Structures are given as C-alpha cells and as structure tokens.
Amino acid sequence: MKKWLFEWIRKFRFRKIRSRFLVALIVLSVPPLALVGYISFNVSKDALLETNKQVTKDHLRTSSEVADLMFRNVINLNRSVVLNERIRDDLRTSISATAEEKSLIKDRTVDELQKMINNNFLDSRYVDSICVFDLHFEAYCLGRSDDTGIYEGVDMQEPITEANWYKSTLQRQGAIVFFGHNVLGDRSKTFSTAKLYRDSDTIDGKPIGLLIINISKSIFDTIFTGSNSNGEFLAIDSSNSQVQLIYPQESRIMQHIINDNLAATYGRLQEQGFLSVKYKNETTGWIFIHVVALRDLLRESTKIGWATAIIASIISFVALVISFIISGSITKPLLQVKKMMVKWTKGIRDFDETFEHDEVGAIGESFKRMASVNEELNEKLLLSELKERDAELRALQAQIKPHFLYNTLDSIYWMATIQKNHDVAQMAVSLSESFKLSLNKGQEAISVYKELMHIQHYMTIQNIRYKDRFVYVENIEDAIMGMDILKLLLQPLVENAIYHGLEPKVGSGKIQLTGRIEGEFILFVVEDDGVGIADMGRTEQGYGLSNVKERLRLYYGPSSSIGITSEIGAGTRIELRFKPRKEGGPVHA
Numbered sequence: 023m024k025k026w027l028f029e030w031i032r033k034f035r036f037r038k039i040r041s042r043f044l045v046a047l048i049v050l051s052v053p054p055l056a057l058v059g060y061i062s063f064n065v066s067k068d069a070l071l072e073t074n075k076q077v078t079k080d081h082l083r084t085s086s087e088v089a090d091l092m093f094r095n096v097i098n099l100n101r102s103v104v105l106n107e108r109i110r111d112d113l114r115t116s117i118s119a120t121a122e123e124k125s126l127i128k129d130r131t132v133d134e135l136q137k138m139i140n141n142n143f144l145d146s147r148y149v150d151s152i153c154v155f156d157l158h159f160e161a162y163c164l165g166r167s168d169d170t171g172i173y174e175g176v177d178m179q180e181p182i183t184e185a186n187w188y189k190s191t192l193q194r195q196g197a198i199v200f201f202g203h204n205v206l207g208d209r210s211k212t213f214s215t216a217k218l219y220r221d222s223d224t225i226d227g228k229p230i231g232l233l234i235i236n237i238s239k240s241i242f243d244t245i246f247t248g249s250n251s252n253g254e255f256l257a258i259d260s261s262n263s264q265v266q267l268i269y270p271q272e273s274r275i276m277q278h279i280i281n282d283n284l285a286a287t288y289g290r291l292q293e294q295g296f297l298s299v300k301y302k303n304e305t306t307g308w309i310f311i312h313v314v315a316l317r318d319l320l321r322e323s324t325k326i327g328w329a330t331a332i333i334a335s336i337i338s339f340v341a342l343v344i345s346f347i348i349s350g351s352i353t354k355p356l357l358q359v360k361k362m363m364v365k366w367t368k369g370i371r372d373f374d375e376t377f378e379h380d381e382v383g384a385i386g387e388s389f390k391r392m393a394s395v396n397e398e399l400n401e402k403l404l405l406s407e408l409k410e411r412d413a414e415l416r417a418l419q420a421q422i423k424p425h426f427l428y429n430t431l432d433s434i435y436w437m438a439t440i441q442k443n444h445d446v447a448q449m450a451v452s453l454s455e456s457f458k459l460s461l462n463k464g465q466e467a468i469s470v471y472k473e474l475m476h477i478q479h480y481m482t483i484q485n486i487r488y489k490d491r492f493v494y495v496e497n498i499e500d501a502i503m504g505m506d507i508l509k510l511l512l513q514p515l516v517e518n519a520i521y522h523g524l525e526p527k528v529g530s531g532k533i534q535l536t537g538r539i540e541g542e543f544i545l546f547v548v549e550d551d552g553v554g555i556a557d558m559g560r561t562e563q564g565y566g567l568s569n570v571k572e573r574l575r576l577y578y579g580p581s582s583s584i585g586i587t588s589e590i591g592a593g594t595r596i597e598l599r600f601k602p603r604k605e606g607g608p609v610h611a
Contacts, residue, residue, distance in 0.1 A: 055334040078312045082301035089245045093305040113231040116156040131162040148241040150212045155232040171208030191216040200306040202259035202268040212236040242269040253314025260284040359386050445486045452479040468509040491530050498537040508577045515548040523552025546598040555588035
C-alpha cells in the first residue's frame with residue numbers, strides 16, 4: 023500500500039523545479055486569498071446586518087417614545103372630556119330626558135366638545151371625530167365625520183353592545199382602550215380610543231355613557247418621520263389571534279401574510295428574504311416593525327464582495343505571472359525570508375529587504391504582497407467600524423437642549439403670573455426644577471436631599487393636575503439625607519405608584535416614602551394605598567420598574583435588590599436595598 027502511494031505521487035510529480043514551485047505557489051496563494059475574501063465579505067455582511075438592526079431598533083425606540091408622547095395627548099383629551107362637568111351632568115339627565123331636552127343636550131355637548139378641540143393646551147390636529155353616547159346610545163358627535171358610521175340610522179343599542187370592541191371597553195372598567203381600527207367603521211384611515219363614562223358621584227362608579235375618539239392614522243407619518251428609503255415601517259396589533267395591520271393602509275410587504283399570528287408572520291418574513299426588527303409600544307401594546315429586503319440591504323455589500331473577488335483574482339493572476347517569470351531563480355537567502363517573517367509577526371509592515379529573481383525571492387515577494395493585502399483589509403475593516411459608530415451616534419441625536427427648555431418654562435411662568443394663573447405658574451416652576459434635578463449637570467449621582475426635592479416638585483405637578491387627590495409623606499432618616507445615590511432612582515417608583523396605583527383608584531390616595539440605614543445597606547420603601555397589581559408578571563414588562571432594576575444592578579452590583587409586594591384593593595409596596603458606593607469607588611459586590 024505504501025509503495026503504491028509513493029508510485030502514484032511520483033507519477034504526478036513535475037520533473038522541473040520551476041513547475042513544482044509554480045504549482046505549490048498556486049496552492050499556497052489562491053486559496054488563502056479566496057478565503058480572506060470570503061471571510062471579509064461575510065464579516066462585513068454580518069457587521070452591516072448587526073449595525074442595521076441596532077440602528078433600526080434605536081430608531082423604533084425613539085419612534086415609540088414619540089408615539090407615547092402623542093398618545094399621552096390623546097389620553098389627556100379623553101380625560102378632559104370625561105372630567106367635563108357639563109357633559110357629565112347632561113349624561114345623567116339624558117336618561118329621563120324628552121326628545122326636545124335631548125336636542126338641547128346634544129347642542130350643549132357638541133359646543134363643549136368644540137371648546138375642547140379649540141383649546142390651545144390640547145393638540146387636536148390628529149383628532150378626526152369625537153362621539154359621546156348616553157345610556158340609551160344616543161350619540162353626540164363632532165368632527166370631520168359627525169355621524170355614527172355603520173350604526174347610523176339603526177337601533178344602535180343591540181349591535182353596539184354585541185360588538186367585541188364594546189365588550190373590551192366594558193371589561194376595562196373606565197380605562198382608555200386603543201383599537202387599531204375605527205370601531206364605528208365609517209373611515210378606514212382612522213383608529214379609535216374608547217373609554218367608559220363612570221359616575222364619580224356614586225360609590226361604585228356606575229356607568230353613565232361611552233366616549234369614542236377617532237384618530238387619523240396620519241399621526242404615524244409624524245411618529246415614523248426621518249426614516250430612510252430602504253424598507254418599510256409598520257404598526258400592527260397582535261392582541262388577537264391574527265395580526266392586524268394598523269399602519270400603513272396598504273403594505274406591499276405584509277399584504278400576503280397579514281392574517282398570520284405574530285410568530286408565523288416573523289417566520290414568513292424571514293423565509294421570503296426580509297430582515298425585520300420590532301419594538302413594542304408601551305402605551306398601546308402595539309408592535310412597531312421595520313421590514314427591509316435583504317437583497318436591498320446587502321446590495322452594496324454584494325458589490326464589495328464582487329470587487330474583492332475581482333481584486334483577489336487579479337492579484338492572484340499577477341502573482342502567478344510574476345512567479346512564472348522569476349521561478350527560475352531559487353537562490354534567495356532563506357535567512358532574509360525568515361527575518362522578514364519575524365518582522366511581520368512583530369507588527370512591522372514596511373519591509374526593505376530585496377530578493378534575487380529566483381524561487382526563494384518569489385516566496386519573499388509573495389509574502390510582501392499578502393502582508394500588504396492584509397493591511398488594506400484591516401484598514402477597510404477599521405473604516406467600516408468607524409462608519410458604524412458614526413451611524414449609531416447620528417441615530418441618537420434626539421437630545422433635549424436644557425437652556426432652551428428653561429427659557430421656555432420661565433416664559434410660561436411669567437405669562438401665567440401676569441394672567442394670575444397661579445396653578446400654571448407653580449407647575450412651570452416645578453417642572454423647571456424637576457428638569458434641572460434630572461439633568462444634575464451631567465452627574466450620575468445625586469444627594470438624597472435633592473432626589474426628595476425632585477419628588478416633591480413632581481408631586482406638586484400631579485396634585486395640580488388631579489386637584490390635590492394625592493397625599494405624599496416622607497419619613498427619611500437625617501443620617502442619609504446628605505448621602506449620594508444614583509439619580510432618578512426613587513422618582514420613577516413614585517410616578518409608577520400614581521399612574522398604576524392611585525390614578526385608577528376612585529377618590530384620594532396616599533404615597534409614603536421611607537428611608538433608613540439597615541446594617542451595611544440603605545433601605546428605601548415606597549408604599550401606596552392604590553388598586554394593587556393583579557398580574558405581577560406585568561412588573562417585568564413595564565419600562566419604569568425594569569429600568570430601575572437594571573440601573574440599580576449596574577450601579578450598585580449584585581448585592582442590591584428590589585422587592586415588590588401587592589394586594590388587590592389595598593396597595594403596593596416596593597423596597598430598594600443597596601450598599602452605598604464610596605466616592606469614585608467601584609461597584610460593591
């Protein structure tokens with residue numbers, strides 16, 4: 023067997039050393055160049071995909087934050103309508119009103135709605151229509167569409183009460199519900215919010231009506247502004263078994279797969295050669311998605327791949343021609359080759375060695391060229407990384423300019439003072455101070471005293487909004503008032519207690535903040551007597567608590583902890599425990 027192997031090798035062995043050297047050079051030069059080109063192409067492609075995913079996710083996060091601000095304005099409009107005493111009184115009296123009285127009620131209600139639409143404090147440019155229904159489903163509508171859509175001209179009570187959107191609104195017991203379509207069915211370019219009117223004069227909050235606000239889907243043109251020409255931005259509702267497309271009205275990408283569930287939708291997008299990045303909006307629970315065809319995304323990368331292959335082929339061809347010409351000389355000193363290789367291993371890329379036109383010289387020249395190509399590829403990779411970093415920085419340019427903000431709030435304060443609107447003036451002062459404390463001159467740590475001042479300004483704003491519904495109590499040991507803690511550590515917990523605990527509660531509520539030293543730890547406790555948390559799993563999904571948890575762990579280390587206990591109807595208790603950091607010191611273990 024061994025003898026047969028040697029005979030086979032001898033049969034295909036070239037007699038001339040030039041031929042043997044040429045063949046050896048082909049084997050040694052062409053495959054590495056092809057491999058380097060293949061690896062560099064795939065590395066650049068993977069880097070491009072990862073960068074695109076990160077930049078797109080940052081863009082979607084920014085768009086979601088813009089959406090939260092705009093949806094908050096819609097929520098404020100809902101609350102303004104619901105809290106309007108004239109409309110509320112008319113809904114109570116409409117139960118037993120005559121036809122003539124209902125006509126007067128309708129005129130008054132439409133007039134009140136018109137006043138709210140004209141209110142400069144509420145951004146109503148995307149409001150398509152507003153409809154208020156009494157308990158007999160008598161509609162009072164205002165807007166671009168002042169009828170009740172598919173329910174116009176029929177006995178509305180039975181079809182409305184049997185509709186899924188009405189049942190969902192009824193189950194939420196007064197909370198604002200966002201629907202990805204127009205629940206009245208009269209305009210396909212709008213979506214709806216629905217809220218149950220509850221009588222605040224009764225203990226059990228008896229329903230007295232229904233509020234529907236239809237919003238133009240053109241609001242998403244503002245939310246997704248600044249998008250590039252590649253791909254498509256989508257807003258979908260995945261709360262049901264099938265995905266519902268909210269925006270845009272027609273999608274060339276999603277038109278064939280929109281009836282799937284969310285997981286199947288992502289799978290089919292991947293099968294059809296699309297890259298999709300998603301982000302969940304906190305206010306509505308809708309999914310924001312950016313979809314782009316991989317062939318479009320990798321078009322430039324493919325060009326680079328072809329260019330790399332052509333260059334590698336040219337270099338290989340040139341190397342082979344030169345090697346064929348100089349392969350007759352193989353007397354180049356091997357010591358010079360060794361010396362050059364040692365220099366290359368030490369990072370030196372400029373070689374001053376010269377070679378004779380022989381076989382060894384060809385090896386030396388080939389090594390020089392390979393080192394040069396490697397250096398060029400490294401420079402290209404470094405340039406690509408710099409471009410990626412620049413793209414990430416540009417995607418994060420949405421920053422607040424504090425100086426402009428402070429001047430604006432100061433102007434609001436003086437305008438309110440001149441008009442003797444003390445509540446607005448106080449709210450402007452508190453908001454300005456809150457921003458100053460939040461920014462904290464760019465410092466990450468803040469004293470406990472300043473953090474408490476931030477909370478007090480925040481509570482001032484909320485009590486002005488909610489007419490002194492909330493009572494805030496502090497019980498902080500004097501020993502920790504001067505200590506530095508991570509800024510915005512306590513205020514988000516107080517905000518969370520208001521919006522998820524006390525705001526849904528009927529009547530007043532209380533928040534108590536306690537702080538003390540327990541051994542090596544500092545302990546803060548935030549308690550409220552709100553509605554409590556029905557599903558503790560939701561605490562892992564909200565941005566507020568998850569953000570505090572992550573920042574607490576990163577800043578104070580694994581010894582820090584956050585505990586949550588809650589009882590339905592009784593309230594919620596959140597405990598923060600961590601070891602204080604020494605100034606400039608490392609995170610505690």
